[in-house]
Amino acid sequence: MTFREMNIEDLETTLKTDKDVGITETEARKRQKEQGFNELQAGEKQSVILLFFAQFKDFMVIVLLAATLISGLLGEYIDAIAIIAIILMNGLLGFYQERRAEKSLDALKEMAAPQIYVLRDGEWRKIPSREAVVGDIIKFISGDRIGADVRLIEAYSLEIEESALTGESVPSIKQSESLHFPAEGIGDEENMAFMGTMVSRGSGIGIIVGTGMNTAMGKIADLLQSAETQDTPLQLRLEQLGKILITTALFLTLIVVVTGILQGNPLYTMFLAGVSLAVAAIPEGLPAIVTVALSLGVQRMIKKNAIVRKLPAVETLGCASVICSDKTGTMTQNKMTVTHLWSGGHTWQVTGTGYAPSGEFYYGERAVQPKGNKTLFQLLTFGMLCNNSELILKKDRFTLNGDPTEGAMLVAAMKAGLNRENVVEQFTIVKEFPFDSTRKMMSVIVKDNQGKHFVVAKGAPDVMISHSSSILWQERVVRISEYQTQIQEAINGLAQQALRTIAIGYKPIPSGTVLLHESEAESDLIYFGLHGMIDPPRPEVKEAVREAREAGIKTVMITGDHVATAKAIAGQLGILRGKERVLEGKELAEMTVDQLEDIVEDVAVFARVSPEHKLKIVRALQNNGHIVAMTGDGVNDAPAIKAADIGISMGITGTDVAKEASSLILLDDNFATIKAAIKEGRNIYENIRKFIRYLLASNVGEILVMFFAMVCALPLPLIPIQILWVNLVTDGLPAMALGLDKAENDVMKRDPRDPKEGVFARGLGWKIISRGFLIGISTLIAFIVIYKNNPDNLVYAQTIAFTTLVLAQLIHVFDCRSERSIFSRNPFGNKYLVAAVISSLVLLLVVIYYPPLQVIFHTVPIASRDWLLVIGMASIPTFLLAGSILIRKTR
Numbered sequence: 001m002t003f004r005e006m007n008i009e010d011l012e013t014t015l016k017t018d019k020d021v022g023i024t025e026t027e028a029r030k031r032q033k034e035q036g037f038n039e040l041q042a043g044e045k046q047s048v049i050l051l052f053f054a055q056f057k058d059f060m061v062i063v064l065l066a067a068t069l070i071s072g073l074l075g076e077y078i079d080a081i082a083i084i085a086i087i088l089m090n091g092l093l094g095f096y097q098e099r100r101a102e103k104s105l106d107a108l109k110e111m112a113a114p115q116i117y118v119l120r121d122g123e124w125r126k127i128p129s130r131e132a133v134v135g136d137i138i139k140f141i142s143g144d145r146i147g148a149d150v151r152l153i154e155a156y157s158l159e160i161e162e163s164a165l166t167g168e169s170v171p172s173i174k175q176s177e178s179l180h181f182p183a184e185g186i187g188d189e190e191n192m193a194f195m196g197t198m199v200s201r202g203s204g205i206g207i208i209v210g211t212g213m214n215t216a217m218g219k220i221a222d223l224l225q226s227a228e229t230q231d232t233p234l235q236l237r238l239e240q241l242g243k244i245l246i247t248t249a250l251f252l253t254l255i256v257v258v259t260g261i262l263q264g265n266p267l268y269t270m271f272l273a274g275v276s277l278a279v280a281a282i283p284e285g286l287p288a289i290v291t292v293a294l295s296l297g298v299q300r301m302i303k304k305n306a307i308v309r310k311l312p313a314v315e316t317l318g319c320a321s322v323i324c325s326d327k328t329g330t331m332t333q334n335k336m337t338v339t340h341l342w343s344g345g346h347t348w349q350v351t352g353t354g355y356a357p358s359g360e361f362y363y364g365e366r367a368v369q370p371k372g373n374k375t376l377f378q379l380l381t382f383g384m385l386c387n388n389s390e391l392i393l394k395k396d397r398f399t400l401n402g403d404p405t406e407g408a409m410l411v412a413a414m415k416a417g418l419n420r421e422n423v424v425e426q427f428t429i430v431k432e433f434p435f436d437s438t439r440k441m442m443s444v445i446v447k448d449n450q451g452k453h454f455v456v457a458k459g460a461p462d463v464m465i466s467h468s469s470s471i472l473w474q475e476r477v478v479r480i481s482e483y484q485t486q487i488q489e490a491i492n493g494l495a496q497q498a499l500r501t502i503a504i505g506y507k508p509i510p511s512g513t514v515l516l517h518e519s520e521a522e523s524d525l526i527y528f529g530l531h532g533m534i535d536p537p538r539p540e541v542k543e544a545v546r547e548a549r550e551a552g553i554k555t556v557m558i559t560g561d562h563v564a565t566a567k568a569i570a571g572q573l574g575i576l577r578g579k580e581r582v583l584e585g586k587e588l589a590e591m592t593v594d595q596l597e598d599i600v601e602d603v604a605v606f607a608r609v610s611p612e613h614k615l616k617i618v619r620a621l622q623n624n625g626h627i628v629a630m631t632g633d634g635v636n637d638a639p640a641i642k643a644a645d646i647g648i649s650m651g652i653t654g655t656d657v658a659k660e661a662s663s664l665i666l667l668d669d670n671f672a673t674i675k676a677a678i679k680e681g682r683n684i685y686e687n688i689r690k691f692i693r694y695l696l697a698s699n700v701g702e703i704l705v706m707f708f709a710m711v712c713a714l715p716l717p718l719i720p721i722q723i724l725w726v727n728l729v730t731d732g733l734p735a736m737a738l739g740l741d742k743a744e745n746d747v748m749k750r751d752p753r754d755p756k757e758g759v760f761a762r763g764l765g766w767k768i769i770s771r772g773f774l775i776g777i778s779t780l781i782a783f784i785v786i787y788k789n790n791p792d793n794l795v796y797a798q799t800i801a802f803t804t805l806v807l808a809q810l811i812h813v814f815d816c817r818s819e820r821s822i823f824s825r826n827p828f829g830n831k832y833l834v835a836a837v838i839s840s841l842v843l844l845l846v847v848i849y850y851p852p853l854q855v856i857f858h859t860v861p862i863a864s865r866d867w868l869l870v871i872g873m874a875s876i877p878t879f880l881l882a883g884s885i886l887i888r889k890t891r
């Protein structure tokens with residue numbers, strides 16, 4: 001018998017499980033050992049050894065290795081070995097950087113890995129999907145991705161989109177009965193749900209029958225293994241730029257070599273010097289360091305509760321000019337408490353905070369017993385019936401399982417002495433039409449003890465009016481049209497106090513009638529009353545909105561909630577100011593994107609919108625030239641999240657679908673985290689600019705010193721091994737330390753960056769050329785002064801040039817910490833940089849003063865009076881320009 005044919009008992013016996021308690025944790029661990037992890041095997045990864053050798057596949061490195069080999073064969077053993085050692089060390093550095101980048105990307109993937117709800121030891125637990133085993137009972141709701149292959153045992157309005165397997169994007173309707181006809185394909189498997197498919201509506205419970213590679217998805221997994229690492233725009237731009245830089249470096253090197261030879265230098269020496277120069281000058285390590293900087297930044301973001309799913313988003317974050325954010329849960333705490341109840345012109349108040357079910361009911365000043373008031377008690381009972389939340393007492397604390405709006409209604413009912421057990425004894429839920437943000441309501445069909453059926457519905461109060469034909473007004477059912485004004489006043493009255501409002505309605509079902517569709521259940525209702533609940537703003541949001549505004553970023557609130565509630569909260573948070581206005585979903589629905597473009601700049605709040613409208617908002621803002629960050633949590637939010645420049649999903653309340661569509665996940669669902677991520681995004685980009693500037697200016701300096709020397713008919717100021725050493729030491733640690741720099745304090749006071757700006761924008765190109773030129777010139781001057789003084793001691797003059805070049809670069813690195821000037825922040829504020837510079841200095845001294853290394857690097861000790869010259873010349877490039885900026889400012 002196949003799983004689809006079995007009934008529940010057969011399934012339980014075959015899979016050794018129990019639908020009510022699941023399997024035990026011990027059993028789960030045992031099964032996991034036998035069955036392996038519930039994951040699709042990833043494709044072959046590049047092996048560590050291959051990655052290491054890949055560091056040497058660069059053309060110039062191969063030429064250098066070949067040249068070194070020749071010099072070794074010619075008897076220059078020490079030089080050959082030293083050069084090979086340096087190339088190896090350089091390779092190791094590149095290897096380390098790439099491994100690190102790869103590892104942190106893997107760690108990221110792991111953090112964003114899907115979770116699944118399983119029943120173990122009688123309790124629902126959320127576990128990483130990879131730990132699920134055959135026999136686990138799992139549950140899922142709309143927006144979830146199914147974590148394994150399951151046979152359904154319960155299905156409520158369940159529809160699953162199986163395009164990942166079938167290509168068919170229309171969702172299949174699912175059910176939980178046994179089926180006795182043969183299935184012709186996945187589409188016929190009505191009582192099965194498959195790994196990787198997506199719940200587009202309703203909810204369900206199932207028993208896992210296959211995990212990992214033993215799933216329908218596992219069988220086609222080979223087809224799906226596409227690499228998902230994307231290069232960021234900057235990486236792509238650097239790649240293009242790299243080609244130009246290589247050509248330029250090679251061209252200049254060629255001139256150096258040719259002039260050198262024409263000046264009478266030996267062919268072989270010039271060849272080796274040329275190749276070393278090319279290796280040093282080509283910024284082959286740049287892409288790897290950019291990846292490291294990006295991934296280190298990404299790790300800092302994790303500490304601030306933001307997970308980046310797509311690396312390009314890190315860069316785009318720094319360009320964001322509008323943040324469109326949901327209200328509930330992102331700007332507010334999503335900890336709801338019912339404070340007001342209204343029905344038939346009467347308002348009651350409820351005391352108590354949080355989810356603890358204790359509080360008093362008041363009618364005006366007078367305390368009332370809800371049990372003594374039929375209307376109030378009924379309103380609370382209905383609120384409990386049309387409700388899926390659960391209150392759990394854990395370690396003396398009440399926690400909520402489920403939707404906070406429903407939780408608030410449950411707690412209010414419990415404050416009146418109602419409890420689930422009693423209600424379940426009297427009423428049975430026969431069918432449920434689940435909530436969705438577009439309908440803005442949900443309903444249940446209930447059977448009471450006498451076998452009578454009725455509908456209980458709840459939803460947005462204004463929406464519920466259009467689904468009701470009558471109203472219960474002081475225990476009489478009358479036409480709703482007679483009390484329209486009173487209802488609107490009641491709704492507005494609550495909403496203006498920033499309360500979230502939910503209306504309750506009901507209707508009896510005549511016996512013998514079967515209501516199959518929600519449109520039948522949710523029409524012709526009797527409007528019963530309102531629940532008004534507070535959902536306080538998160539305390540940090542107001543400040544975050546202000547900081548974003550200072551950073552040139554506008555905050556827009558998008559909410560399904562009532563206009564008046566949205567307005568009140570937006571006002572409290574400083575989102576709605578001056579001439580900014582609120583636009584309602586109804587108006588939005590009638591507008592074209594073009595029309596919206598004309599007014600969207602003035603809109604700060606979109607209220608009563610459906611998720612489908614969000615896409616229009618994104619498009620209109622984008623057409624106006626904005627870079628848009630858009631949050632969302634539900635299935636219907638996915639298109640807008642995808643279309644936004646930065647799609648953001650919620651870590652706690654977000655559905656799998658929204659998470660998969662997003663490039664950033666907020667672990668704490670908090671608006672303030674978006675602001676923190678943007679700040680970090682800006683900082684990462686600035687750090688990348690810092691080391692691009694440092695590396696390229698250093699390279700320009702290295703090339704120019706050689707170039708000028710050859711043009712001036714001087715001997716070689718640096719020998720190949722020295723050039724390679726400079727490249728290794730200065731390009732390595734200090735450049736990486738720049739990638740760890742903290743943000744400048746005005747990073748959130750500047751306007752967003754233009755995403756189209758080139759690598760050298762905002763004066764970076766000029767800085768590189770001018771600093772590089774000065775480094776080259778001052779090194780050369782130091783060399784000439786010493787050489788002219790004592791032309792017989794070329795080795796000494798070369799040592800001076802070598803030291804001046806290294807020192808000039810190590811001083812210049814501090815200047816790179818700020819785009820303004822070296823004096824605009826404490827130059828020693830980055831401890832990694834200080835450590836990197838100190839260790840480079842120590843290495844420099846060792847090379848000059850340690851006799852065995854002197855032999856290898858062809859250096860000699862420097863006399864103390866010449867140190868003055870070295871330090872003076874090395875300081876010029878940085879301080880000359882810093883001084884000129886200072887003078888320009890004070891003038």
Ligand code: ATP
Pocket residue numbers: 326327328329403405406435436437438440441442458459460461501502558559560561562
């Ligand atoms: P946001 O879009 O900021 O998250 P929201 O929670 O108000 O705000 P939706 O979840 O789309 O947005 O809800 C829209 C409206 O539907 C709410 O304002 C509320 O009146 C009603 N509503 C919310 N949750 C439920 C529910 N569980 N049952 C019935 N109605 C609900």
